[in-house]
Amino acid sequence: MTMNQIPLVEVTDLKVYFKGSAGILKSRDIKAVDGVSFTISKGETLGIAGESGSGKSTLARSLIGINKPTSGSIAINGTQISSFKNSALRPIRKKLQMVFQDPYDSLDPRFTIFESISEGLQIRNLAKSEIKDEIANLLQTVKLPVSLASRYPKELSGGQRQRVAIARALATKPDLIICDEAVAALDVSVRAQILNLLQDIQQESGISYLFISHDLSTLRYISKNVAIMYAGKIVEIGSSDNVLTHPQHPYTKALISAVPNISGKRGTKIKSVGEPPDPANLPGGCAFNVRCHDVLPQCSIETPKLLLNLNDSKVACHATANNRNSDSSKGGELHV
Amino acid sequence: MKLDSTVNRIPTVVRVNSVSVGFPNRDGMDEVVHSISFSIDVAERVGLVGESGSGKSLTSRAIMQLVPKPGQITSGTVLLEERNISDSESKIDWRGSEIAIISQDPLTSLNPLVKIGVQISEMLIHHKGMQKSEARIESINLLKSVGLPNPKRTMNQYPNSLSGGMRQRVAIAIAISCKPKLLIADEPTTALDVTIQSQVLDLIESISTENQTAVLLISHDLAVVANFCSRIIVMYDGRIVETGPVNEILNFPKHPYTQALIASVPDLFDTSRERLQTIPGSPPIAGRINLGCSFAPRCTHASDICLTHIPKLEVSSDADQEVACHNPLKRVSS
Numbered sequence: 207m208t209m210n211q212i213p214l215v216e217v218t219d220l221k222v223y224f225k226g227s228a229g230i231l232k233s234r235d236i237k238a239v240d241g242v243s244f245t246i247s248k249g250e251t252l253g254i255a256g257e258s259g260s261g262k263s264t265l266a267r268s269l270i271g272i273n274k275p276t277s278g279s280i281a282i283n284g285t286q287i288s289s290f291k292n293s294a295l296r297p298i299r300k301k302l303q304m305v306f307q308d309p310y311d312s313l314d315p316r317f318t319i320f321e322s323i324s325e326g327l328q329i330r331n332l333a334k335s336e337i338k339d340e341i342a343n344l345l346q347t348v349k350l351p352v353s354l355a356s357r358y359p360k361e362l363s364g365g366q367r368q369r370v371a372i373a374r375a376l377a378t379k380p381d382l383i384i385c386d387e388a389v390a391a392l393d394v395s396v397r398a399q400i401l402n403l404l405q406d407i408q409q410e411s412g413i414s415y416l417f418i419s420h421d422l423s424t425l426r427y428i429s430k431n432v433a434i435m436y437a438g439k440i441v442e443i444g445s446s447d448n449v450l451t452h453p454q455h456p457y458t459k460a461l462i463s464a465v466p467n468i469s470g471k472r473g474t475k476i477k478s479v480g481e482p483p484d485p486a487n488l489p490g491g492c493a494f495n496v497r498c499h500d501v502l503p504q505c506s507i508e509t510p511k512l513l514l515n516l517n518d519s520k521v522a523c524h525a526t527a528n529n530r531n532s533d534s535s536k537g538g539e540l541h542v
Numbered sequence: 543m544k545l546d547s548t549v550n551r552i553p554t555v556v557r558v559n560s561v562s563v564g565f566p567n568r569d570g571m572d573e574v575v576h577s578i579s580f581s582i583d584v585a586e587r588v589g590l591v592g593e594s595g596s597g598k599s600l601t602s603r604a605i606m607q608l609v610p611k612p613g614q615i616t617s618g619t620v621l622l623e624e625r626n627i628s629d630s631e632s633k634i635d636w637r638g639s640e641i642a643i644i645s646q647d648p649l650t651s652l653n654p655l656v657k658i659g660v661q662i663s664e665m666l667i668h669h670k671g672m673q674k675s676e677a678r679i680e681s682i683n684l685l686k687s688v689g690l691p692n693p694k695r696t697m698n699q700y701p702n703s704l705s706g707g708m709r710q711r712v713a714i715a716i717a718i719s720c721k722p723k724l725l726i727a728d729e730p731t732t733a734l735d736v737t738i739q740s741q742v743l744d745l746i747e748s749i750s751t752e753n754q755t756a757v758l759l760i761s762h763d764l765a766v767v768a769n770f771c772s773r774i775i776v777m778y779d780g781r782i783v784e785t786g787p788v789n790e791i792l793n794f795p796k797h798p799y800t801q802a803l804i805a806s807v808p809d810l811f812d813t814s815r816e817r818l819q820t821i822p823g824s825p826p827i828a829g830r831i832n833l834g835c836s837f838a839p840r841c842t843h844a845s846d847i848c849l850t851h852i853p854k855l856e857v858s859s860d861a862d863q864e865v866a867c868h869n870p871l872k873r874v875s876s
């Protein structure tokens with residue numbers, strides 16, 4: 207990161223809460239995103255992994271204005287987007303694209319593939335004939351036969367739908383694409399082709415990506431930096447090499463230890479784990495303390511801050527902060 | 543087929559016999575699944591892997607007799623415990639209760655307008671004849687077993703207020719609620735982090751063992767298949783190209799496509815950040831009629847015959863492993 211450059215995305219202490227349901231049950235707010243800060247520079251990729259339900263998609267949706275922030279700020283290219291009226295934001299938002307976790311959120315089921323992608327092309331003011339060529343081009347880039355253009359989303363396989371959603375996002379030539387599990391439905395070979403392609407486009411055009419994935423090797427390859435989320439907070443963030451190969455936070459360690467291995471002979475069974483936290487009723491202090499092996503008395507009282515660690519990662523953990531020199535290879539299991 | 547009485551063979555739960563699936567086009571049918579045959583034994587866990595668009599989901603829908611319109615099963619039969627379910631009228635009886643499916647897209651299987659609690663209780667009331675109160679308690683237990691943090695609240699929520707992984711776990715809970723004989727799980731863990739994934743797979747495994755449930759697991763994650771399944775079926779362009787015990791196939795693939803697929807698996811701990819390995823060339827266009835093997839244009843082992851004759855799935859010299867290739871790879875010990 208160059209010091210004096212305005213980051214493309216700057217998120218500061220972002221909170222996104224959902225109102226608890228009114229009903230028989232006590233309605234506590236759901237703190238889906240609870241004090242998240244990060245930046246993404248131009249031409250860079252930030253990867254996000256974390257527990258299911260930890261707020262990754264909510265965070266992503268708040269960047270493109272679907273989920274309204276409860277507090278905190280989001281700046282795109284130095285412009286605060288959380289404080290603007292919607293109409294003023296349109297030109298900025300056009301430069302942000304999102305490939306949704308559920309492809310039906312990206313693709314209108316009533317539109318053919320051709321119509322969906324050409325809608326994305328509209329902002330580029332192309333002539334009719336150019337549109338046709340460009341759509342053919344885009345489909346070829348995501349390794350789909352052009353003949354699919356006349357189909358509706360439901361007439362495609364899961365992975366084909368995902369690739370159409372990626373093609374549609376690329377069509378607008380945005381500054382940032384948020385990919386929420388955008389390659390999860392692809393076989394490893396096609397996934398690798400798409401990831402290589404996204405890398406190439408980044409090198410050529412300086413586009414940035416926010417890449418949400420449960421597949422840590424995908425993140426390792428595609429992203430410069432990686433953030434790990436747990437219960438609405440970033441618990442560890444740093445270069446992907448550091449975070450994924452020298453994890454510091456006990457949750458990150460647990461996550462990485464659970465990655466199944468292809469050469470895993472039968473018998474090396476994957477560990478079972480404890481209860482995930484309830485976002486409407488989080489434990490006090492560090493939300494991970496009830497499942498953590500390295501738990502200290504202060505962990506259930508005080509929320510740990512995200513602090514710079516020895517190896518340049520930031521980690522939110524009292525135990526890691528206390529014994530920075532301790533052996534980081536142990537741990538990595540969750541309480542059952 | 544009769545069971546061999548002299549050998550104590552495990553009975554078959556589902557047999558797929560030469561099933562083809564096609565979609566009508568202007569002048570006929572585009573066949574996208576070509577005469578597929580395989581069977582699954584009681585309590586067996588089989589992995590179905592292969593290229594995106596190769597026909598895995600359609601095959602699983604063909605088993606359920608739920609090929610999306612205007613598509614249709616153009617030939618073949620499906621036997622559930624020797625019962626032909628391909629043209630039976632009493633589909634409601636076995637669907638959901640004897641064969642259950644977790645479909646690839648959890649939103650399509652959940653009704654967005656109905657609370658989770660109602661969707662899951664309905665299954666239990668309908669198929670298990672439970673009372674409403676009993677079904678409610680059982681539903682909460684099921685939601686808890688798939689690792690949802692607050693099952694009671696989830697009961698009162700609509701699908702759109704759940705995260706992707708939560709919806710996926712609800713779909714899993716519904717599918718296992720009736721303890722089916724065969725559970726088809728189409729990419730059931732793509733929205734789950736690896737720790738919850740292992741928890742859910744453990745759960746499916748224990749259900750499989752306790753209730754003798756067979757599982758057909760469709761997954762792009764070969765590591766998950768390696769850990770969860772005993773047998774694997776590899777598909778390419780609407781055909782089975784290789785099948786056999788999971789360890790054999792992953793360690794000694796015979797089909798060049800299988801080998802290339804395995805070689806594309808990225809390694810988390812690989813420090814050289816080069817380009818990811820891929821299979822060169824483009825995926826085939828489903829429905830197009832091929833003279834020869836549809837992998838031939840991308841295959842480094844292709845010979846003349848590969849361009850003119852479609853290879854049949856045949857038992858290879860190694861027991862239990864079947865491969866459809868004119869030039870199968872030799873087993874080299876590493």
Ligand SMILES: Nc1ncnc2c1ncn2[C@@H]1O[C@H](COP(=O)(O)OP(=O)(O)OP(=O)(O)O)[C@@H](O)[C@H]1O
Nearest residue numbers: 224238258259260261262263264703704705706707
């Ligand atoms: N519209 C909504 N109303 C109420 N709660 C919501 C809403 N959207 C999300 N939530 C809740 O916010 C939390 C975070 O959800 P989010 O979808 O951001 O998780 P995620 O990290 O993307 O998970 P996954 O990996 O499973 O997709 C969850 O507890 C979810 O139930």
Ligand SMILES: Nc1ncnc2c1ncn2[C@@H]1O[C@H](COP(=O)(O)OP(=O)(O)OP(=O)(O)O)[C@@H](O)[C@H]1O
Nearest residue numbers: 361363364365565574594595596597598599600828
């Ligand atoms: N309604 C339809 N009309 C025409 N073709 C279809 C239709 N539905 C599916 N297909 C085609 O059938 C082929 C097989 O689709 P299927 O969904 O079974 O693939 P898959 O192996 O499950 O792929 P993925 O891994 O991407 O989910 C694909 O090429 C797809 O485009």
Ligand SMILES: [Mg+2]
Nearest residue numbers: 263307705706
């Ligand atoms: Mg999500």
Ligand SMILES: [Mg+2]
Nearest residue numbers: 363364599646
């Ligand atoms: Mg599929």
